[in-house]
Amino acid sequence: MIVIHSTISLLLTGLYLLVLIYLIRGWSNLKRPQLKPINFKTKVTILIAARDEEEKIALTINDILAQDYPKELTEIIIVDDHSTDRTAEIILSYADQGVKLLQLKEDKPLNSYKKKAIATAIGLSTGDLMVATDADCRMGSKWLSSVVNYYETKQPVMISSPVTYFEEKSLFERLQTLEFGYLVAMGASFIGNNRASTCNGANFAYRKDVFYEVGGFKGIDDLASGDDELLLQKVAERYPGKIGFLKLSDAIVYTHAKHTLGEFLNQRRRWASKSTKYKDKKVVALAVGIWLFNVSLLVNAGLSFYNICFFKLFLTQFLLKFIFEAIFLLPVFTFFKRLQLVWLLILLSPIHIIYFVYVGLIGNTRKYVWKGRRVR
Numbered sequence: 001m002i003v004i005h006s007t008i009s010l011l012l013t014g015l016y017l018l019v020l021i022y023l024i025r026g027w028s029n030l031k032r033p034q035l036k037p038i039n040f041k042t043k044v045t046i047l048i049a050a051r052d053e054e055e056k057i058a059l060t061i062n063d064i065l066a067q068d069y070p071k072e073l074t075e076i077i078i079v080d081d082h083s084t085d086r087t088a089e090i091i092l093s094y095a096d097q098g099v100k101l102l103q104l105k106e107d108k109p110l111n112s113y114k115k116k117a118i119a120t121a122i123g124l125s126t127g128d129l130m131v132a133t134d135a136d137c138r139m140g141s142k143w144l145s146s147v148v149n150y151y152e153t154k155q156p157v158m159i160s161s162p163v164t165y166f167e168e169k170s171l172f173e174r175l176q177t178l179e180f181g182y183l184v185a186m187g188a189s190f191i192g193n194n195r196a197s198t199c200n201g202a203n204f205a206y207r208k209d210v211f212y213e214v215g216g217f218k219g220i221d222d223l224a225s226g227d228d229e230l231l232l233q234k235v236a237e238r239y240p241g242k243i244g245f246l247k248l249s250d251a252i253v254y255t256h257a258k259h260t261l262g263e264f265l266n267q268r269r270r271w272a273s274k275s276t277k278y279k280d281k282k283v284v285a286l287a288v289g290i291w292l293f294n295v296s297l298l299v300n301a302g303l304s305f306y307n308i309c310f311f312k313l314f315l316t317q318f319l320l321k322f323i324f325e326a327i328f329l330l331p332v333f334t335f336f337k338r339l340q341l342v343w344l345l346i347l348l349s350p351i352h353i354i355y356f357v358y359v360g361l362i363g364n365t366r367k368y369v370w371k372g373r374r375v376r
Helices: 002-029 057-065 087-092 113-124 143-154 171-192 208-213 229-238 261-277 281-303 308-335 339-362
Strands: 044-050 074-080 099-103 129-132 158-160 163-165 204-207 243-245 253-255 368-370 373-375
Touching: 002 171, 002 281, 002 308, 044 057, 044 113, 044 143, 057 074, 057 087, 074 087, 074 113, 087 099, 099 113, 129 143, 129 208, 143 158, 158 171, 158 229, 163 171, 171 243, 171 308, 171 339, 204 208, 204 229, 208 229, 229 243, 261 339, 281 308, 281 339, 308 339
Parallel strands: 044 074, 044 129, 074 099, 158 243, 163 253
Antiparallel strands: 129 204, 158 204, 368 373
């Protein structure tokens, strides 16, 4: 019985290590593009869906207005999703600087207000390239020109770009930055291996005609989340090899980690809920395999109290996991210029085992609260 259990545990460990090797190769395949000054010609629409963002939205708008991309080629549309604070008022105060406010007016309940907001904005947009970000993000002045330069030079139909946390105020938030960097780099690595699977909607661009060609959010609008990954997967099915990841520091968008454990788990539950709609079932099967690997770690840790063989098995699994994750994350956080965070993997790695199993269980079995609404 112990032999069978050990064999299964080692097979799951091997699977996870193969995944990490795949990610390491994918990140390495992504080269930093050498973008040269060009005469821009693409009309861009910047899209933001905002709900109760009075605290930070002015900072985001100011950063967007400070972009070095030609103003005559830039359209900014912000959709206020039934905010109960001063969000709409703040957006409106920028009207004389070209910021357009749309106010979502939905009488019937929806499960995906954000997708509705984005689709409404796209329908009224005049740009050819849609560039989506969030209402609590910050970016440097070369963000937009970097994205469009890459678009005009490489001609992808969709671009995923880097996102990271910043201005952390606690160890908990720094651990989140490390874990979030893993997720962002994983999506980038899949693209580096020509198999687009995940991305982040805080820094996401795509051609408007392609959005309509794949039917927009039709078929994925029954989930509150997924305006980024699920759309990416629809486009990847139609345009394999035509999705790029912009591995450039000027293109990084910055946002904040969650302050409390409850907020963090609720966010990750929301992200996990999208997995049931993934079009690539091989990716779903892979995620289940990784979840089972983490379950085996927990089981072996528990059985270690009864038999030294299980402790040795757990230790082998854990050390291999830690070493390969460190190898993957070192170049990633060198890119983000936060290399010192990788040392926190010593703390994050054991915590992540429990967290991953927990989120995998609740992500598809419970509703969650997002922006004051209980959704699925």
